[in-house]
Amino acid sequence: MTGTLDHLDQLEAQSIYILREAKFRLKRLGLLWSLGKDSNVLIWLCRKAFLGEIPFPVAHLDTGLEFPEAYAFRDRYAAEWKLNLIKDPCPPLERTDPSLPPGARIAARKSLGLAEALETYKFDGLITGIRRDEQATRAKERVFSPRGLDGSWQAANQPPEFWDQYTVERAPGTHMRIHPLLAWTEVDVWRYIQRENIPLVPLYFAKDGMRFRSLGEIGITVPVASNASTVDEIITELETTRTPERAGRTMDHEAEDAFERLRAGGYL
Amino acid sequence: MAKAPFPIVIVGHVDHGKSTLIGRLLHDTGNLPEGRVAELKAAAAQRGLEMEWSFLLDALQVERDQGITVDTTRIWFKTAKRPYVIIDAPGHREFLRNMVTGAAGANAAVLVTDAERGSGEQTRRHAYLLSLLGVRQVVIAVNKMDLVGHRQSALESVAAEVGGYLRKLGVEPLHVVPLSARHGDNIVDRSQLMPWYQGPTLLEALDTLPTPPSALDLPLRLPVQDVYRKGDNRLAVGRIESGRLRVGDKLVIAPTGQPVTVAAIDTGRGEAEDYATAGHSVAVLFEEDAALARGQVVSAPASPPRAAEAVRVRAFWLDTQPLTSGTRLFLRLATAEHPVLVDRVEKVLDLQTLTDAEAKEVGQGGIAELVLRAASPIPFDIHTEIAATGRAGLARESRIVGGCVLLGAADDVAKPAPKAVTAVSSSVTRAEFEARTGHRGGVVWLTGLSGAGKSTIAMAAQRALFDAGWKVAVLDGDNLRTGLTSDLGFSEADRVENVRRVAEVANLLAQTGTLVLVSLISPTHAMRDQARAIVGEGFHEVWVKADLETCAARDPKGLYAKAKSGTLPGFTGISAPYEPPATPDLVLETGADPVDTTAGRLVEAVRAAFAPAVQNT
Numbered sequence: 001m002t003g004t005l006d007h008l009d010q011l012e013a014q015s016i017y018i019l020r021e022a023k024f025r026l027k028r029l030g031l032l033w034s035l036g037k038d039s040n041v042l043i044w045l046c047r048k049a050f051l052g053e054i055p056f057p058v059a060h061l062d063t064g065l066e067f068p069e070a071y072a073f074r075d076r077y078a079a080e081w082k083l084n085l086i087k088d089p090c091p092p093l094e095r096t097d098p099s100l101p102p103g104a105r106i107a108a109r110k111s112l113g114l115a116e117a118l119e120t121y122k123f124d125g126l127i128t129g130i131r132r133d134e135q136a137t138r139a140k141e142r143v144f145s146p147r148g149l150d151g152s153w154q155a156a157n158q159p160p161e162f163w164d165q166y167t168v169e170r171a172p173g174t175h176m177r178i179h180p181l182l183a184w185t186e187v188d189v190w191r192y193i194q195r196e197n198i199p200l201v202p203l204y205f206a207k208d209g210m211r212f213r214s215l216g217e218i219g220i221t222v223p224v225a226s227n228a229s230t231v232d233e234i235i236t237e238l239e240t241t242r243t244p245e246r247a248g249r250t251m252d253h254e255a256e257d258a259f260e261r262l263r264a265g266g267y268l
Numbered sequence: 269m270a271k272a273p274f275p276i277v278i279v280g281h282v283d284h285g286k287s288t289l290i291g292r293l294l295h296d297t298g299n300l301p302e303g304r305v306a307e308l309k310a311a312a313a314q315r316g317l318e319m320e321w322s323f324l325l326d327a328l329q330v331e332r333d334q335g336i337t338v339d340t341t342r343i344w345f346k347t348a349k350r351p352y353v354i355i356d357a358p359g360h361r362e363f364l365r366n367m368v369t370g371a372a373g374a375n376a377a378v379l380v381t382d383a384e385r386g387s388g389e390q391t392r393r394h395a396y397l398l399s400l401l402g403v404r405q406v407v408i409a410v411n412k413m414d415l416v417g418h419r420q421s422a423l424e425s426v427a428a429e430v431g432g433y434l435r436k437l438g439v440e441p442l443h444v445v446p447l448s449a450r451h452g453d454n455i456v457d458r459s460q461l462m463p464w465y466q467g468p469t470l471l472e473a474l475d476t477l478p479t480p481p482s483a484l485d486l487p488l489r490l491p492v493q494d495v496y497r498k499g500d501n502r503l504a505v506g507r508i509e510s511g512r513l514r515v516g517d518k519l520v521i522a523p524t525g526q527p528v529t530v531a532a533i534d535t536g537r538g539e540a541e542d543y544a545t546a547g548h549s550v551a552v553l554f555e556e557d558a559a560l561a562r563g564q565v566v567s568a569p570a571s572p573p574r575a576a577e578a579v580r581v582r583a584f585w586l587d588t589q590p591l592t593s594g595t596r597l598f599l600r601l602a603t604a605e606h607p608v609l610v611d612r613v614e615k616v617l618d619l620q621t622l623t624d625a626e627a628k629e630v631g632q633g634g635i636a637e638l639v640l641r642a643a644s645p646i647p648f649d650i651h652t653e654i655a656a657t658g659r660a661g662l663a664r665e666s667r668i669v670g671g672c673v674l675l676g677a678a679d680d681v682a683k684p685a686p687k688a689v690t691a692v693s694s695s696v697t698r699a700e701f702e703a704r705t706g707h708r709g710g711v712v713w714l715t716g717l718s719g720a721g722k723s724t725i726a727m728a729a730q731r732a733l734f735d736a737g738w739k740v741a742v743l744d745g746d747n748l749r750t751g752l753t754s755d756l757g758f759s760e761a762d763r764v765e766n767v768r769r770v771a772e773v774a775n776l777l778a779q780t781g782t783l784v785l786v787s788l789i790s791p792t793h794a795m796r797d798q799a800r801a802i803v804g805e806g807f808h809e810v811w812v813k814a815d816l817e818t819c820a821a822r823d824p825k826g827l828y829a830k831a832k833s834g835t836l837p838g839f840t841g842i843s844a845p846y847e848p849p850a851t852p853d854l855v856l857e858t859g860a861d862p863v864d865t866t867a868g869r870l871v872e873a874v875r876a877a878f879a880p881a882v883q884n885t
Binding site for chain 1: 270271272273298300301302304324341342343344365366368369372373401482484493494496498503505506507534535536545546547548549551562586600656659660661663665666667668671829832833835
């Protein structure tokens with residue numbers, strides 16, 4: 001090993017530091033596993049941070065609408081990584097806010113599922129894999145982000161956060177979101193997957209000229225045209241593309257503020 | 269291999285055009301995603317507005333509706349030379365916390381100034397904060413040159429004003445670039461309207477900025493973040509803030525002073541490693557069975573951190589409630605949380621003149637020099653020597669309300685001077701007191717884990733003894749902490765002081781023929797030996813014994829839960845050690861026996877030891 005850390009080493013070390021802060025400061029942690037590439041990286045980092053085994057539950061908010069490949073992946077790696085997996089089903093569409101656009105309503109089922117999980121398991125901290133480069137409102141997030149009683153995000157009134165000093169004060173009945181991957185970019189995630197050989201749902205890799213760049217539910221995630229069928233090819237593709245990552249996510253584009261409204265309501 | 273993006277913060281007074289400049293930079297360097305500009309134009313049209321570049325970053329509804337930046341944001345872009353993260357920081361004073369959040373992580377800053385209006389109050393505040401936050405590379409962007417007819421004299425007057433201000437702070441502006449963000453002049457493309465300007469465009473200026481030196485060659489600082497168990501081993505985990513760590517290194521832990529030897533290092537690569545450096549998050553096994561706790565700092569014995577109970581700091585204050593002398597705060601220095609008292613506000617900075625003024629309090633957004641005092645020595649570095657352990661957050665409870673850099677020990681802090689004292693003899697002797705109470709005075713010292721049952725037993729025994737005619741007092745650690753020892757925390761030094769005070773009071777009572785039951789965790793041999801020394805004759809040590817699991821399960825005050833969640837540092841049994849008495853006068857096993865039984869045994873032991881005091885002759 002040489003002296004200086006490379007970029008991925010730095011990101012990894014910083015994320016591990018954040019995870020260990022979360023573990024120290026919060027009592028009932030949970031990790032949200034979307035089965036996507038980012039949360040797989042998150043699980044990978046947790047296993048490193050906690051010396052092999054993740055000392056808290058990993059929750060998959062199950063809408064029943066994941067691709068079959070995603071379910072197969074979940075069941076295989078939950079066992080292989082010895083995860084304490086929670087996979088409760090999300091509430092039905094009828095219970096979501098009918099004023100939201102249709103794609104956002106499907107996504108809002110996850111917010112409801114999350115609210116139920118918070119109620120059931122009394123989490124005081126939820127670790128999620130969101131990144132600042134994904135979406136403009138996520139770019140404004142804190143690493144330790146307090147949520148209101150209803151799970152809401154007070155975007156205009158966030159605590160200061162500097163020098164790795166995090167505010168962990170939260171009102172009773174509320175929870176913190178912890179975002180260890182906030183500083184990572186999409187291509188960082190892929191380079192790390194490449195370096196660490198992290199397994200993924202195969203839908204990310206091109207088949208018949210199409211692949212999923214961002215993985216969500218059936219019906220609200222569409223594949224992009226691509227011939228990248230390996231991690232190396234995906235990295236090459238990302239280095240030149242000007243199409244945003246979440247272009248294939250219906251709910252982001254239905255209205256200017258659709259995503260912010262989802263997030264204010266507790267969505268990731 | 270991927271290069272780390274170079275983080276640059278854009279700061280300056282509100283409305284001087286920070287967000288517009290960033291939007292333009294992204295557009296002109298071809299870094300905007302396809303369709304983004306069209307999307308923004310449509311959104312602006314919905315509001316009946318022209319498209320503003322700032323809409324790219326002002327992602328929140330409230331920001332677009334009000335046309336201001338509320339919170340800091342980050343955006344990635346690439347030049348031919350390297351990748352960047354641009355951090356947009358809000359210019360309103362009320363959002364200073366967000367500016368600090370953004371700027372603290374930057375390698376360099378672009379200070380945006382209005383060509384027409386010159387610097388504003390926030391220009392100066394931001395410039396000062398940059399120097400406090402350790403951001404020393406500054407490019408001045410003189411924006412809105414189109415509003416001053418692209419005149420060279422306009423640039424020169426702003427450059428002289430803002431540059432002069434920065435120089436007073438010890439910051440040399442690297443470039444002063446005249447530009448127009450709205451029209452894209454001198455951002456990426458050289459402006460035809462300012463032929464007199466020969467310097468770099470903004471983009472060229474950014475590409476010249478050097479990467480700050482790494483902390484690799486500084487002395488080792490490994491703040492202990494947590495202590496993990498793996499099999500039979502206890503490992504210190506944490507991030508190396510500076511220096512290097514090797515297997516076999518002989519190191520020392522501050523503040524305990526315990527020497528340790530590195531037996532193994534794990535950085536998560538999945539194989540045994542013998543080497544790690546600044547930036548790595550590690551788990552370290554020591555050869556010795558060391559007392560490890562969060563907040564300790566591991567260093568080399570030849571270059572340890574400084575230590576002082578009183579430190580001088582330069583602080584920025586973000587809370588709405590002002591800071592005054594006497595304010596109690598937590599100094600969050602790396603992983604440590606030291607309870608401190610603001611001993612005094614030395615001076616408050618006048619941002620306009622950069623002179624110090626006498627002031628009693630520091631308001632929101634203020635910058636001041638303070639002396640902070642802790643009950644036990646704080647391991648620290650001077651910020652110019654090792655940045656990461658030379659700066660700290662300031663917190664009220666667990667809420668960050670400010671930050672500071674450490675300037676050094678404040679040796680001159682007035683400690684309460686020991687007064688010249690002459691002992692006065694009591695007019696009534698101990699024997700006389702004991703003759704009246706009918707039993708000997710003495711101190712029965714109940715030690716044990718929190719939740720072992722010390723207080724319960726003490727109170728039950730007090731009742732029984734009182735009913736039997738005894739003069740009996742209970743000194744309960746928790747009760748005393750609301751009064752006699754309310755100024756003390758739970759650091760090692762504070763706990764020693766706590767025990768000392770309780771022992772002194774117990775002794776005074778014992779002198780008056782009172783039987784004193786003390787209920788205090790008093791975790792170490794040393795503390796109890798000190799108590800024994802203070803009390804002298806008539807000291808009885810009782811171990812109220814229950815195992816940790818039993819105590820944690822009882823958890824009558826919810827303290828174990830807090831300790832495990834980390835909100836209660838230095839908690840005995842969880843994050844601080846308990847040393848059971850080697851030769852107690854009595855052991856009461858509360859896991860096995862009910863309170864009636866254990867309290868009864870205590871009463872019997874007290875009778876045997878302390879009654880009757882005086883034989884009637």
